[in-house]
Amino acid sequence: MTGQTRPRRGATYELQRGYRLMIVPALLAVGIFAIVPLAGMFGLAFSDYHLIRGTNWDFGFQNFAKMLSDKRLMNSIYVMAALSFFGVALQVIIGSAVAVGLQKITGRWRVGRILFLLPYAVPHVAVALIWLSLFTPTLSPINAFFDLFGLTVPAFLTSQWGAIFAIVMADTWTNFPFAMLIIMAALQGISPDLEEAAAIDGATRIRTFIYITLPLLAPALLMVTLFRFIDSLKHFPMIFVMTKGGPGRSTQATNFYAYVQTFQNSNVAYGAAIALMLFLMAALISYYVAKLNQRVTS
């Protein structure tokens, strides 16, 4: 009777068990839709499976060795870096600027804020088609407009950096609302008392923004940048619709190159290896950003 007490099986225990059971559907979903395909991709990346030639069950690092000497892959990483850097920077800057600006709007006009969300709701292929027309001189209303004044707008899509600029534009237009939303939410978490206190102490609007608002926004900014960066690694619709990777190979980003290898060249194993590399890159960078976030918030 006396001595060791057994853990009491009371109401809390039952609740805990209930909670644990409720996680099961989510675990199943993540398992089936994320873990299993990821494991499959892992397996493929280390194999020599070719869609047409089949496989010799030759597992190893051969795909990764090939990646090291693949000039087209190096080119694609360079392209991806350009698209990611400029795209994410513009999206975060414009999104934040719009968020800060919209915050000042009060009253009836607040409903108008929804207009800024609309670009985010457009499917990416539609966005790509719209911007393709805008950048095609024979179809674009922009060119027609400037033609009236005798000015010729250059053809962006036929030059290397012009094409990158065009894709960054289309990408930014559709994705800046995401940054805007996150920053707006973060701004609402900042007590107006802080700004008031700073104003009373004689700080200008700009100084308040730089020394008070921005540091408080830092975690949100970091998170938005990370999310947009990971998303930018998956760049496909804009490239496929607007330039097909051209001119030459100057907009052939890494994910697009993985598509070419997998579906055009039927080299499924190599495409999987490239995708795995992208996944590891994203994972690594997320890890470091998370650590950075910890330091910033503490």
Next chain:
Amino acid sequence: MKHLLSKALVTSFALAAPFAPTVAQAQEVNVLMFGMPFTNGLLELTDEFEAETGITVNMDVVGQDVFESRITLSFTGGTGDIDVVHTPVIQVQKWIQAGWLQPMTDLVSEETTSDILAGPLGAYNVNGDQWALPFFAGVGLMSYRKDVLEEAGLAVPETWAELLEIAPQVQNDERAAIALRAVPGQGFNMFIFPMVMRAYGGTFFADYENGDLTPAINSPENLEALKIYVELINEYGPPGAGNFNFAEVNAAGQNGQIVFAVEGTGIISQLVDPDKSRFADVTGIALPPGGPNGRSPAIGVHGMGIPADATNVDAATQFIEWAVSAETVAKIAMAQSFPDFTTASVADNPEVIAKYAAIHPDFLATRVEALDLAIGHYRPLVPEWPTLGQAIGEAVNAAINGLMTPEEALEQAEADMRDIMGQ
């Protein structure tokens, strides 16, 4: 519990049903195609086939992306759930190499094959065996603005050199001389550019017809062709022509921004259709330009084949022969916008002639003429073609957009070809 057990038992029987041996009388055929005027028209006629033969038809017409995933799953999984499959000529090489198709040489009758145009039929003849029967052949043609040429007192150019000569004379501030595909891809710029290549005697391989697959793209003939292509697009194309695909060529033609277009019949037919183009009435059709080595119109063929693991091979053969027969094709040609048939006798059908003459008098005749000139291996019928086409297309596009000189582009193309062919 008992309830659950009996339910499970019944479900397992139901799941096992597809694997049960098919009863000899209840024949059926499973057809998978992707959406095009012919396949849509065929879907509407399946009742007639069922009435004629008593074979049940389970036909699916899906989008091209859905099609790709379904056939990949079916073929790699060996499920045998498809008896008749849509076989675009570009894919057929890969499928043959992967062992996903079975030869139809001994299955189809002489009667059927003799009524099919030689070029498209030859496109499915690999290693002496017939692997599919064609139902569609898009061919390269040229459209031109009759009013512009009349005004300038010029005749329709017969060669690329002539076209280059008259281009500056028909070009002005409002319109460019010609629009051609430039974007990289085996189905994009590499559908049009080989017309110029072959007109000048250029080839992809040293001696394709006799099996010598040494890459030969870096040749003086191909260089001349590439320089002409680059010049036509840069000097005589609309602004931004370096990123043109068939959609932009089509739009430019319909808006009267160009004088000439060399494109597939899918686009040309829209340029002469009064419902689509404002300039349809003043647009004429001709064979694509030739060169010192003659004319080689582009050709893109679609057909029907039988997967290697098909379960209903007899029914499949009957279905295919019925689908490409003159009666069926004529009916579809009348019901749909489908002038791209490959069954020869349909071209003599007065109703069909009348229907398409209403759209444009020369269309059918010019098309058949072009098909007679076309070669089945316009784009080499090797399994590596999609990869080769992509790499060469990128090099051609780079030359067009000034990222490389034509010489450098062909050097890169040949180096890529050697990598891909494993040499």
